[in-house]
Amino acid sequence: MSNFLAIATVTATLCRMLQAGMIKDVTGANATSVRPNPTDSGTPTTGVNVYLYQVTPNASLRGWDLPTRSSGGELIQRPMVALDLHYLLTFYGEEIELMPQRLLGSAVKTLHAQPVLTRKMIEQTIQEATYLGKSNLADAIETVKFTPIALSLEEMSKLWSVFLQTTYRLSVAYLATVVMIESEDSPQKALPVRDRNVYVMPFRQPVIERIVSKDGEENPIFADSTILIHGRKLRGDITKVRIGGIDVQPSSGNVRDTQISVQLPPGLHAGVLGVQVFHQFMMGTPPVPHKGVESTIMPFVLYPSIMQIDVSDDPEDGLGLAIKLKPTVGKKQRVTLMMNPMPGSEGRSYYFTAPSREEDSDSITIRVPGVETGDYLIRVQVDGAQSQLAVDTNPASPAFNQYTGPKVTIP
Structure with missing residues (x-):
């Protein structure tokens, strides 16, 4: 030059x-x-x-x-x-x-x-x-x-x-x-390379085919459920699962190339959630995890569970139900209450929408004005995910194969 x-x-x-x-x-x-x-x-x-x-x-x-x-x-x-x-x-x-x-x-x-x-x-x-x-x-x-x-x-x-x-x-x-x-400027010389970290990785993108509860394919998935992720190429050097935006690393014994078993983490909200499997690779000196390939997102429904129901009768606000739910309900989630008469009893069904919340909470209070006295089956729907009703499975019971709860008695 x-x-x-x-x-x-x-x-x-x-x-x-x-x-x-x-x-x-x-x-x-x-x-x-x-x-x-x-x-x-x-x-x-x-x-x-x-x-x-x-x-x-x-x-x-x-x-x-x-x-x-x-x-x-x-x-x-x-x-x-x-x-x-x-x-x-x-x-x-x-x-x-x-x-x-x-x-x-x-x-x-x-x-x-x-x-x-x-x-x-x-x-x-x-x-x-x-x-x-x-x-x-x-x-x-x-x-x-x-x-x-x-x-x-x-x-x-x-x-x-x-x-x-x-x-x-x-x-x-x-x-x-x-x-x-x-230019006559002298560039700064870098130190000589001590270790050469060159890697060739096969392209193994994980593929999720379906997500089911460990308790059975037909069973709903609740907050304390363990889910089974079925697919192909699921196992990597470091295999992690992202559930509803929360990263979880299942134990190596629960990770196979065609199936991953993972306990749902705390902090999730009921509704439609996404699951994604992603791999990390150990590279560098010393080796540290680096981002690898990811699967596409597969949705599943996390159902809410009714843990407790209390009836309240406020002189000003009127009759209401205080319902404790699992998992916690997000402050922007839409919550509705469905009330149906117990099997064999007469009465009408009711549908109420919960008021908005200022923060996440595991307990919501819904006013139910005009509800007639009697026993009602209770269901709660959170962002489209509906709580499940219990069924009597005792063949000797008079209510065999009928819905039995959760229920509430309106005085």
């Missing part, structure tokens, strides 16, 4: 190459590198003037050095910029003898025959120009190459009338590419 003198070195070497080529064809031809001006001050009487009128980033190498700094802002490699140089070659001489055109032909011939700045040419230019003594363009990996630019009549007219603001002279444009300029 080259230092800040690279652009000036290219210009000086180009002038030297053009002058060496033209002097063979036109005696006394000279090459300069000044800005064209109305008085032709500094331009040759007979010869070519090389003017760098534009510099653009090289499209193919732009940003190839990134990243140059770490996330902490520390320099990790020297910044480098790749540039293309746009030159305007203007020819001067006696118009009657067509000198500008003869010089143009000589310059085009020279650049077509030698479109590359060789290291030897650059070194000779640096030796002659003391102000370029510290240039290291000759050591650059990429050599600078020249190609003609086809400027339209409008582009050439704007260049002279707007940009240079002087009378037009016979000119041709060339592109020099690519000039690589590198």
Whole structure:
């Protein structure tokens, strides 16, 4: 890579190459590198003037050095910029003898025959120009190459009338590419690598097929239930289960490739919950768990359980039921109460909605105005999950195979 003198070195070497080529064809031809001006001050009487009128980033190498700094802002490699140089070659001489055109032909011939700045040419230019003594363009990996630019009549007219603001002279444009300029800042060197942690992991995404209660596939799932997760590729290096947003790590003895047995964690709410199996991998020095693959989410219904029912009769608020539930009811969950007459008794059914709560609670109070006296079966529905009724399974009982509770007596 080259230092800040690279652009000036290219210009000086180009002038030297053009002058060496033209002097063979036109005696006394000279090459300069000044800005064209109305008085032709500094331009040759007979010869070519090389003017760098534009510099653009090289499209193919732009940003190839990134990243140059770490996330902490520390320099990790020297910044480098790749540039293309746009030159305007203007020819001067006696118009009657067509000198500008003869010089143009000589310059085009020279650049077509030698479109590359060789290291030897650059070194000779640096030796002659003391102000370029510290240039290291000759050591650059990429050599600078020249190609003609086809400027339209409008582009050439704007260049002279707007940009240079002087009378037009016979000119041709060339592109020099690519000039690589590198910063002289020294990046901080990282310590040598002591351990190489390279891992190849097979892609084994766990798949959940169904979720059932350990007590039986037809049994509902309650807060204190153990669930069985059936599927494929469930076992990993570290297997965890996410239930309703709570992560649980089952014991290794309860994890198989096709089934996981896990106790529901505390803190869940009744309703539709999602279950997800995810794997972690031990990596690093020392080894620590890293995120791996995850299954898609499989839903199941967590049913609420009625733990206790108390009847209250407030002189102001009227008749109400205080119901203790498991699991805890979230403050934003919708709770409804359903009351049905006991089997064999007459009466109507009732449906009530619980008022909103300011915080999570395992006990709710629902006012039941207008309920007739009698015995009622009680069900509570939380976000669509309904508590279960008990069934008499004693064949000798008069209420065999009938619902028996939970029940409440309204006085």
